[in-house]
Amino acid sequence: MRKVFAISILMFCFSVAMYAQFEKVTEARRLYQEKNYVEAQRTIDDAMQHPELELDAYAWLMRGYIYKDIYKKVDKGDPYSKARKNALEYAMKAMELDTTKDQVFFSDGYKLYDHLAKTYYNDAARAMNKKDHEGAVQHFANYERTILELTPDADLTQKKIEFYNALATVYTKLYNGDRQQLDYFKKAIAMYQKVMNLDKENYGANYNMATMWYNRGVYNIQQISWENDIPSIELIQKVSKEFFMQALPFMLKAHEQDPTRIETLKGLEGIYYSLQDEVKSDEYRAKIKDLYGVE
């Protein structure tokens, strides 16, 4: 009889504690709805200290929402906000723990997670606009990681192509701003190569790769000055010729994709001209004239 009484007391205490923690989650929700995000965060963090809520999908989801808005409103969308990382973790937890029949917490957790994961992609794009290539790489890696955590078989090929092409453009701009920075040249080439590894027919990557090599060859020759003697002029030409040769297969590939596009016709005309192949250069020049009436 004494034993039964003791168990009853324990169950009562547990229920009271449980109720108290649920009350805190409700309070956190109220604060959240009032847009008092900092207090909501403090309250939910306090509630989640208690092991009773460890397996509660709703509490984790609520915590995820609150941290999402800490990231958005308090941290003002700071791409390095730790709150976003936490919100993702909490949303995932809510999905994992949801045992309800209609999976409502799973569904909401999924939407929250998916939304937050996509913000990494937007951050990558914004970083690229600011030529912050390191930030862009980091944010895109986070995007890729979080999306694959949510959907391990997600096909990110198009997003990767889009990102690598854009990142290559950033590297190209940085290189064009200072031609001594060959590291940027190499990075741009590597990015276009990554695009082609995913899609070897990609017009933009082929065309831009060709243009990078061609422009490097041209730039090399443009540096010839009155100080260069004949042997050095020959050497510069030979080095540039290698760059023009590198450009050629990519420009031909791009031309294959779109045989009437003027950029590639002009590109081939220029590459062959720089390779001293006037016959082929003239062929492409004639095509431009036929198609566009310009030389």
Added chain:
Amino acid sequence: MGLERDGDKDTTAIVKASYIYNIAKLVDWKDPKMKEGNFVIGIMSESNIYQELIKKYSNKSIGKQPIEVRKMARSESVGKCHILYVPSSALTLLPAIRSNLAGSGTMIITDDPSGLSKGAIVNFSPVAGVVKIELSIPNATAQGIQVGATLKQLAFKVEE
């Protein structure tokens, strides 16, 4: 033939202009009158080579003679220069030009496989994707121009 391209990206014009300047430094005009006044480089038709010479070499000198770059009309009655560049597009005029400038000390430079046989002293020739120099010593001698040993050594082909 005779492609005109955006000057900045006309790699061939950049190379040829640089060669012309270097060639001028490596030959000698026997006629003392050719060692006075400006060193005149005439460029027929090819505006990119002309622009390149103006941009990079017009403030330089050959010996004590300041370089003067002149754009020449496409005509057989072109005036005497130290160096006259005749592009392949104007090659049909070359026999008449050569005849008019015979013994004047003008070094004719071309960029056509038949250039040397038509009287040019220097011809630019594409060899494996690179512009190289061909020389005709008899044509130089006929114009009273001595080609230095260095230029002979650097030429891809020398007609003795």
